[in-house]
Amino acid sequence: MKNFALRKVFLILTEKIARLENLYNSKLADERIFGNDFITSCQRSLDKLKAEILQNKLILLESYSEKTLEDAKIQKVLSSLEKCITGFLELHSLLSYLPSNYVIPETGIFLNNVLKNHHNLCGIKSNILLSPDFLTRDTHKDLFELIFPCEIASNTLTLYLPIMESSDPLYWVILSKKIFAHTDKIRINPKLIADRLFEERNINLEDRALLEKLAYELTSDLFTVKLFGPAYYYLMLELGTFRSIAESKKRHNPTLAIREELIYNELKKVSMADELAQAHEWFAELSRLSEKLHSILGFEFKRDNLLPLFNELMIALDREVSEKLEKSALFNEKDYKKSLQAYDRLNNDVLISSSYIHDIDNIRNDYEKACKEPEESFNIYEHLNKFKEDPNTPQQIVNAGWMYKDNTTDKVFFDFLSNDYGPANLGLFPSYTTKLDNNLVKSIETLVIHKVLLNED
Amino acid sequence: MILNEEQILERMVDPDPSRRIIITPLINPEEQFGPTSVDLRLGTDFQVIKRPNITHLDFINDPKEISRNLARYTTPVKVGATEPFVLHPGEFALASTLEYIRVPLDLAARLEGRSTWGRLGLLIHATAGFVDPGFSGALTFELSNIGQVPMPLYPGVRISQICFFESKKTKLPYAEKKYSKYSGKTTTACSAYFKDPEYCRIRKALDS
Numbered sequence: 128m129k130n131f132a133l134r135k136v137f138l139i140l141t142e143k144i145a146r147l148e149n150l151y152n153s154k155l156a157d158e159r160i161f162g163n164d165f166i167t168s169c170q171r172s173l174d175k176l177k178a179e180i181l182q183n184k185l186i187l188l189e190s191y192s193e194k195t196l197e198d199a200k201i202q203k204v205l206s207s208l209e210k211c212i213t214g215f216l217e218l219h220s221l222l223s224y225l226p227s228n229y230v231i232p233e234t235g236i237f238l239n240n241v242l243k244n245h246h247n248l249c250g251i252k253s254n255i256l257l258s259p260d261f262l263t264r265d266t267h268k269d270l271f272e273l274i275f276p277c278e279i280a281s282n283t284l285t286l287y288l289p290i291m292e293s294s295d296p297l298y299w300v301i302l303s304k305k306i307f308a309h310t311d312k313i314r315i316n317p318k319l320i321a322d323r324l325f326e327e328r329n330i331n332l333e334d335r336a337l338l339e340k341l342a343y344e345l346t347s348d349l350f351t352v353k354l355f356g357p358a359y360y361y362l363m364l365e366l367g368t369f370r371s372i373a374e375s376k377k378r379h380n381p382t383l384a385i386r387e388e389l390i391y392n393e394l395k396k397v398s399m400a401d402e403l404a405q406a407h408e409w410f411a412e413l414s415r416l417s418e419k420l421h422s423i424l425g426f427e428f429k430r431d432n433l434l435p436l437f438n439e440l441m442i443a444l445d446r447e448v449s450e451k452l453e454k455s456a457l458f459n460e461k462d463y464k465k466s467l468q469a470y471d472r473l474n475n476d477v478l479i480s481s482s483y484i485h486d487i488d489n490i491r492n493d494y495e496k497a498c499k500e501p502e503e504s505f506n507i508y509e510h511l512n513k514f515k516e517d518p519n520t521p522q523q524i525v526n527a528g529w530m531y532k533d534n535t536t537d538k539v540f541f542d543f544l545s546n547d548y549g550p551a552n553l554g555l556f557p558s559y560t561t562k563l564d565n566n567l568v569k570s571i572e573t574l575v576i577h578k579v580l581l582n583e584d
Numbered sequence: 585m586i587l588n589e590e591q592i593l594e595r596m597v598d599p600d601p602s603r604r605i606i607i608t609p610l611i612n613p614e615e616q617f618g619p620t621s622v623d624l625r626l627g628t629d630f631q632v633i634k635r636p637n638i639t640h641l642d643f644i645n646d647p648k649e650i651s652r653n654l655a656r657y658t659t660p661v662k663v664g665a666t667e668p669f670v671l672h673p674g675e676f677a678l679a680s681t682l683e684y685i686r687v688p689l690d691l692a693a694r695l696e697g698r699s700t701w702g703r704l705g706l707l708i709h710a711t712a713g714f715v716d717p718g719f720s721g722a723l724t725f726e727l728s729n730i731g732q733v734p735m736p737l738y739p740g741v742r743i744s745q746i747c748f749f750e751s752k753k754t755k756l757p758y759a760e761k762k763y764s765k766y767s768g769k770t771t772t773a774c775s776a777y778f779k780d781p782e783y784c785r786i787r788k789a790l791d792s
Binding site: 283345373475476477478480487488490491494507508510511512513514515516518562566568569572573574575577578579580581 | 590739
């Protein structure tokens, strides 16, 4: 597990860097728009990161063997990892000054339309406001405050779904959890809940403020995991591992470890954690491996004295969130099973917008039986209609996508490392996920049409 | 030999998965199956060329530059489920099928228009209606309106049909063919003419 944990975090990092590079190549390396200084800085940061990854190529390849890596090698990889994290965050902050349309193109808007048309998602009938601006809220602070008078949680649900072909790969689709904050029907005020809970306790103001801040974020997490199931767990680990470090520090937000534990426990309660056991384990292993990582990723809830209060707060929030959500909107075991079926289809690269109502083998058996009967009784439509398919839900599709990604990337990373990829070819690495992402986008898009044509919305 | 509806059905449930025709989603088979074809629907994404921005198609430039220019010269258009894409008279646009198709190695296929739409002046492909054995993905439409009035096209509408032909099992499936450019794509992709090897050679000759 030690080897896997190390590799996994490098794998996530490599994919992120490769995607940034693709974005850079397709859009940002245009001197006419961005100017020489910006391009040189981006290129330099990218080159440094790529060199760091390639330096560890041999150790990473060795990590695929059964034997646990020697300590010296582990330390080398870890120190490289720490440098990469710093470099990646620098590059990220450089890019955050760009106008949002260069970072988050039209996919967000497209998915917004999809969600508007897909009324059953989240059980919300009103328009779902979904804006690319969520990613750049620091640069649009005034606008945000105008739209969302309440405090904005930082952990928007971000799905990695590029819309175009592989030349334009970096598209962030934001399924913002703010959909809950500004929808009257399910409005919830975590601060009020925290206040109510602690009003008669003797808690100092600083601790109280800390718990209130945590309440916003964790409410958001609870909503999302209940609506999106295990996908949110995968997503949070992958995107949160690097993206939220700076934010967590700046905003005193709950650490990734608190979130991880909360979400994992939530999924265990509803028997959906089996598939996640390995991810849970590598994440824990990572925290054991390095003190520095341990501290920058914030694996622990530092204030032990607040733990009992924190647990009480969690129970209160959970109760409140569960009351606000319609049962039909929750991601349940049936959804999970359908996601697993869709995952099988993904293994064959097939679109997963829908699933067969009848089993293919049964259709064949029925057809063969009917062929042996007198021709007059044979009705071709009876057999053709058995190919009718049932549309999946976006949640089922997204879950299947994350399961697939989690189960296949390790092998893809091995192939990537084994082949003679030079730094120039790093951009080829995420092409497999681009393909997957395209499949997921197309699937979501198709299921909406499917539902309209069935006239069952 | 062209496959009839029963033969298509048999190939969709073939015990050997590699011999199966896959067409998904089949939203309403009763509406979609014909005697020798299956109707296919229009998807939601389109590529339109921004004519005012383009002086000519550059075949010789550096492929990276062409790729960047293509993104600048074409507009991807997404339409929602009940939103039309309006194709004006004389206009050309790329689109794709809503369905994902997989053609087994011993079949070839042809994409054709439907007469209902042909009567209104809609062409669904300019020249490339042939589908190779081993193809998988969404098929591309090369739409043009040769009628006199603008045509609102809604996603999910059956504008085309696919028919299948038997052949001997190929040893050169589309996905494995050298220089195949569109295999496995599920979205509408622009022409990748600049990736054709002859242009590389011409570029090389020009450079030397």
